Amino acid sequence: MVNWWWVRHGPTHRRDMNGWTDVPADLSDTLALARLRDFLPADAPVISSDLTRAIKTADAIQSSRPRLPHERGLREIHFGAWEARTFEEVQEEDPRLIRRYWEQPGDVKPPGGESWHELSVRVNRAVDWLTGEAGDIIAVAHFGTILCQLQRARGCTAVEVLEQRIDNLSVTRVSWDGKSWRPGEINHIPE
Template sequence: MTRLHLVRHGPTHAKTMVGWSDLPADLSDTAAISRLSDFLPASGLVISSDLSRTIATADAIQGTRQRLDHDPDLREIHFGDWELRNFKEIEAEDPERIRAYWEHPGDVRPPNGESWNEVASRVDRGIDRLISNHTGKDLIIVVHFGVILTQVQRAEKLTASEVFAHRIDNLSVTSIHIDDKAWSLQHINHIP
C-alpha cells in the first residue's frame, strides 16, 4: 500500500490569489511545525513543489527523512493575469469569468492561466509518477491548497464544485491510501 500524506505549506498571509508567485511561508509557529513533523511517518519520503513556501515547509518538517527532488508538476494553480490580485479587483474587470471559475470550475481559465481541469491533469501526472517510482512507501508531499483538492477529488470521485467545499488549512495533513488501484481518503485537513 502506498500512502500519500499531503501537507499544505505554511501560511503566506497574502490576501490575494497566490498561485505560481514565489511568496515565502511564515514558519514562525515552531510548535505547530514540530507537532506536524512528529505526526508524519518517520520513514516517509519528503517531496515538495518547486516554490519556496513548500520547500521551506518541507525543510522544516524533514528531520532525518529522505528528501526527493522538488517537482514543478506539484505547483499551485497558475492564476495567470489574476496572480497576486484580490477577488474584488478581478470581479470589477471580469465578473463573469471569475464567478464561473469558482462556481463552475472545470474548463474556465484565468487569462494566461490554467483551468481546474488542466491543474488536475498536471498534478495527477506528478502524483502518478511518485506512486509508480515509490510504490508501497509513505510519501510526505508538501504542496498547495489546489494540489491537495485535486487528489481529494480523485480519491472521492467528486466534481470540482463539490471538492471546492472542503477546507484545507495551512500545516494540515490530508492522507490518502492507495491499495492496488483503489484510493481511500483517510482524513482531510487534519491539524496535528
C-alpha cells in the same frame, strides 16, 4: 499500499490569488511544525512543489527523512493574469469570467492561467509517476494541489471538493491500493 501524506505549506498571510507567485511562508509557529513533524511517518521521503513556501515548509518538517527533488508538477493552480491580484480587482475587470471560474470549476480558466481540469491532469501525472508499489510519501504542496487529489480519491465533483477546508500546516492522507485511490484523514491538525 501507498500513503500520500499531503501537507499544506505554512501561511503566507496574503489575501490575493496566489498560485505560481513565489512568496515565503510564515514558519514562526515552531510548536505546530514540531507536532506536524512528529505526526508524520518517520521514514517517509519528503517532496515538495518547487515554490518557496512549500520548499521551506518541507525543510522545516524533514528532520532525518530522505528528501526528494522539488517537483514542479505539484505547484498550485496557475492564476495567469490574475496572479497576485485580489478577487475584488479581478471582479471589477471581468465579473462574468471570475464568477464562472469559481462557480463552474472545470474548463474555465483565467487569461494565461490554467483550469481546474488542467491542474488535476498536471498533478495526477506527477503523483502517478512518483507512486511506487508500497510505502509512504510526504508531499508539501498547496490548497488546489491537495484538493484535486482528494477529489480523485472521493470521486466527487470539483464544486464538491472546493467546499472542503484545507488549513495551512494540516495533513490530508490519500492512499493507493494498486487499484483505486481512497481518502484518509482530511485537514488534520496534529496536536
